[in-house]
Amino acid sequence: MKIAIAGKGGVGKTFVSATLSRLLARDGYEVLAVDADPNLNLGYSLGIGYDEANSITPLSDNNELVKEKTGVAPEEALGNMFNMNPRVNDIVDRFAVNAPDDVKLLVMGTVKGGGSGCMCGANALLRVLLQHMLIQRGEVLIMDMVAGLEHLGRGTARRMDAMLVVIEPRMKSVDTVRRILRMADEIEVETVLAVGNKVLRPKDEAFVREKMAELGVPVISIIPYDQIVADADMEGVPVIDYNEDAPAVQAVKDLEQYLVNRYKP
Numbered sequence: 001m002k003i004a005i006a007g008k009g010g011v012g013k014t015f016v017s018a019t020l021s022r023l024l025a026r027d028g029y030e031v032l033a034v035d036a037d038p039n040l041n042l043g044y045s046l047g048i049g050y051d052e053a054n055s056i057t058p059l060s061d062n063n064e065l066v067k068e069k070t071g072v073a074p075e076e077a078l079g080n081m082f083n084m085n086p087r088v089n090d091i092v093d094r095f096a097v098n099a100p101d102d103v104k105l106l107v108m109g110t111v112k113g114g115g116s117g118c119m120c121g122a123n124a125l126l127r128v129l130l131q132h133m134l135i136q137r138g139e140v141l142i143m144d145m146v147a148g149l150e151h152l153g154r155g156t157a158r159r160m161d162a163m164l165v166v167i168e169p170r171m172k173s174v175d176t177v178r179r180i181l182r183m184a185d186e187i188e189v190e191t192v193l194a195v196g197n198k199v200l201r202p203k204d205e206a207f208v209r210e211k212m213a214e215l216g217v218p219v220i221s222i223i224p225y226d227q228i229v230a231d232a233d234m235e236g237v238p239v240i241d242y243n244e245d246a247p248a249v250q251a252v253k254d255l256e257q258y259l260v261n262r263y264k265p
């Protein structure tokens with residue numbers, strides 16, 4: 001089961017990614033959670049302590065690794081030849097850290113865009129690494145990412161089982177889904193599914209369902225707005241550890257069951 005989780009900033013991607021990862025791990029699946037968001041807070045949400053989470057260098061910023069793998073340090077890359085096809089099968093074992101419930105976390109970082117030539121080694125490394133994780137590794141993969149899909153080339157994206165877009169009942173998050181759909185189409189992501197989050201009233205749910213129906217995106221989960229999620233955040237504890245019975249956690253459990261039934265990992 002290889003799932004990417006995308007959506008507008010602040011909609012709840014990291015909450016969904018972390019909770020889903022923990023639940024799948026509790027059900028006995030080997031889970032590799034990948035933080036591909038530049039905000040890098042998946043580790044913290046999974047329950048790795050704040051200091052430890054902050055001490056992890058994302059692979060994209062690990063210049064030594066980029067040099068080791070591609071033969072060229074980022075600062076020398078401009079105009080130099082570099083290995084576009086580095087060997088990456090040792091990276092997960094070397095760099096993934098353990099999170100509660102035996103979830104493995106890989107802080108990948110994000111591809112820097114904007115045509116900065118000096119980033120091409122790091123970009124090549126992440127691209128090949130993603131391909132490796134999608135095609136050669138057996139774990140369930142849960143990837144917390146930004147709205148952009150710049151990591152995924154065609155061919156790589158096709159190996160993903162689904163991209164979940166998290167949306168709030170707000171027009172701006174619907175616009176983001178539109179953008180994601182265009183990108184998904186370009187890189188040939190086959191399945192895009194919507195998860196409505198922070199749903200408070202029947203009117204909110206109706207909005208989510210109506211807008212997604214217009215875009216042809218199936219809504220597979222509705223997660224309520226849940227004060228317990230905010231309480232857990234203030235306590236600095238993953239929601240699932242703070243109160244497993246929280247309605248939002250229960251909704252993610254249903255989502256997990258749906259994904260397990262559909263993809264039979």
Ligand SMILES: Nc1ncnc2c1ncn2[C@@H]1O[C@H](COP(=O)(O)OP(=O)(O)OP(=O)(O)O)[C@@H](O)[C@H]1O
Pocket residue numbers: 007008009010011012013014015016037039197198199223224225226227229230233248
């Ligand atoms: N169902 C919910 N009920 C109440 N609060 C929620 C819910 N889901 C998420 N939140 C809160 O919304 C905020 C954003 O959540 P989260 O960090 O998971 O979003 P994100 O999409 O990963 O954001 P970013 O784009 O900044 O990475 C957090 O403060 C979180 O506690």
Ligand SMILES: [Mg+2]
Pocket residue numbers: 013014015037039041144
């Ligand atoms: Mg996030």
